[in-house]
Amino acid sequence: MRVPRIYHPETVANNSEFRLSEEAANHVGRVLRMTSGQALEIFDGSNQVFSATIVHADKKSVTVQVTEGVTDDRESPLFLHLGQVMSRGEKMEFTIQKSIELGVNLITPLLSERCGVKLDTERLEKKRLQWQKIAIAACEQSGRNIVPEIRPVMSLHDWCTEPEPGLKLNLHPRASQSINTLPLPVSRIRMLIGPEGGLTAEEIAMGSEQGFTDILLGPRVLRTETAALTVLTALQVRFGDLG
Numbered sequence: 001m002r003v004p005r006i007y008h009p010e011t012v013a014n015n016s017e018f019r020l021s022e023e024a025a026n027h028v029g030r031v032l033r034m035t036s037g038q039a040l041e042i043f044d045g046s047n048q049v050f051s052a053t054i055v056h057a058d059k060k061s062v063t064v065q066v067t068e069g070v071t072d073d074r075e076s077p078l079f080l081h082l083g084q085v086m087s088r089g090e091k092m093e094f095t096i097q098k099s100i101e102l103g104v105n106l107i108t109p110l111l112s113e114r115c116g117v118k119l120d121t122e123r124l125e126k127k128r129l130q131w132q133k134i135a136i137a138a139c140e141q142s143g144r145n146i147v148p149e150i151r152p153v154m155s156l157h158d159w160c161t162e163p164e165p166g167l168k169l170n171l172h173p174r175a176s177q178s179i180n181t182l183p184l185p186v187s188r189i190r191m192l193i194g195p196e197g198g199l200t201a202e203e204i205a206m207g208s209e210q211g212f213t214d215i216l217l218g219p220r221v222l223r224t225e226t227a228a229l230t231v232l233t234a235l236q237v238r239f240g241d242l243g
Helices: 021-031 091-101 119-142 158-160 199-210 224-239
Strands: 005-007 016-020 039-043 049-057 064-065 081-083 105-110 167-171 188-193 215-216
Touching: 005 021, 005 081, 005 119, 021 064, 039 064, 081 091, 081 158, 081 224, 091 105, 091 119, 091 224, 105 119, 105 158, 158 199, 167 199, 167 224, 188 224, 199 215
Parallel strands: 005 039, 081 105, 081 188, 167 188, 167 215
Antiparallel strands: 016 064, 039 049, 049 064
8 A cells, every 4th residue: 555645835854753734734634544553754845755664543633753865856857937927717626637747847827808707806815725735745646846836816917027048938829830840958947828718919929029939749739738748748748857
């Protein structure tokens, strides 16, 4: 049986004993029904993994004893910053979960002219916190030991004009370049994925003015959630650690 991996939001010290966070304790105690003496794997975002044993577990709390941590680097050499125009319902959650499994390092949810999500600031922040929990769960599942940040929602214009080193890319159905024609080597990419209705001509032009290169995935038009996962996979194959 695979040892469950649990994220702890505070720095873990070697040979320490502590209580898991409320959410982690609920998962371990109520969902997995684990008890004293059973093993866990703890990670705290420092790229280390700690072996741990449950010393106490009840319906409200779980206390663990950890031993010395070891570095376990699962990160790609390619740094990927995904700017994803928000999609409706579970599509955005799916995109975040799978993007993190594929090695994305940073995600910024975006608002564009054709974005179908219309929420006020308070509800957007609640969404972001939920997406961050999905990111943690994706790391627990995939073996990653550094949890990517889900940034606060930004406008497309503000995100495109942010200074950031590296290659800037935008998917465009009529682009002349493909991922295979991009020059090597590349270690950092800022990847823009538009909404379900696509970016407007003005938004595409604005991206070009800000240094974004339009690229084409293939002859078929992909849904926004399919496009994100396809392009991230292709980028990891060419510049990262897949394949």
